[in-house]
Amino acid sequence: MDCLFCQLIESGKLLKILESPNFVAFLDIAPRTKGQTLVVSKKHFENFESLPPELLGELNLVTQAVVKNIKSKLKAKGVSMAVNSGELAGQRIPHFALIVYPRYEEEETKGVPVGAFFKPIETNEEELTELAKKLNIKLSVSNKTLEPKKEQIISEKKSEQKEQLKEELVGKLKSRNTKKKTTRKKEYVEFV
Numbered sequence: 001m002d003c004l005f006c007q008l009i010e011s012g013k014l015l016k017i018l019e020s021p022n023f024v025a026f027l028d029i030a031p032r033t034k035g036q037t038l039v040v041s042k043k044h045f046e047n048f049e050s051l052p053p054e055l056l057g058e059l060n061l062v063t064q065a066v067v068k069n070i071k072s073k074l075k076a077k078g079v080s081m082a083v084n085s086g087e088l089a090g091q092r093i094p095h096f097a098l099i100v101y102p103r104y105e106e107e108e109t110k111g112v113p114v115g116a117f118f119k120p121i122e123t124n125e126e127e128l129t130e131l132a133k134k135l136n137i138k139l140s141v142s143n144k145t146l147e148p149k150k151e152q153i154i155s156e157k158k159s160e161q162k163e164q165l166k167e168e169l170v171g172k173l174k175s176r177n178t179k180k181k182t183t184r185k186k187e188y189v190e191f192v
């Protein structure tokens with residue numbers, strides 16, 4: 001595989017910051033801001049769209065941890081994030097990467113959002129309404145992502161078992177108590 005990210009990950013020669021089962025976050029060696037970090041999938045996925053949906057939650061967790069870390073340790077007052085998908089969008093390596101840019105008080109571009117290099121285009125309400133209609137989709141969340149996780153099922157089973165055990169125990173205790181009562185009664189009767 002001649003993918004640079006795949007080679008880097010395999011070599012282990014990364015300035016690693018954080019690792020999860022499917023992602024690795026490491027320092028960009030050609031940063032535009034101090035602490036610029038790349039969050040990259042360990043497996044080769046060409047771009048954001050080709051990431052399996054079940055990995056998206058993990059990606060968000062990793063990215064959020066990276067952002068929090070940068071904000072607290074580098075005293076970056078702001079953080080911008082970008083994903084370039086496709087060569088035309090500036091994606092240089094065809095392997096998914098999310099770029100985290102720490103933003104600092106002293107930088108020349110402070111306060112400018114990452115999308116600001118796009119010049120505003122001419123449009124009107126009618127055109128925008130048409131566009132919204134064209135782009136509107138009904139998002140159907142697949143059953144796969146709605147299925148409870150294995151651990152969840154196990155813990156539910158465990159709590160079911162616990163309930164059963166509790167009931168059994170309570171039952172036993174009750175029968176013991178009634179037995180005790182009856183024997184006590186008998187004893188009492190006998191003593192009297």
Ligand SMILES: [Zn+2]
Pocket residue numbers: 003004005006007043044045094095
């Ligand atoms: Zn790759």
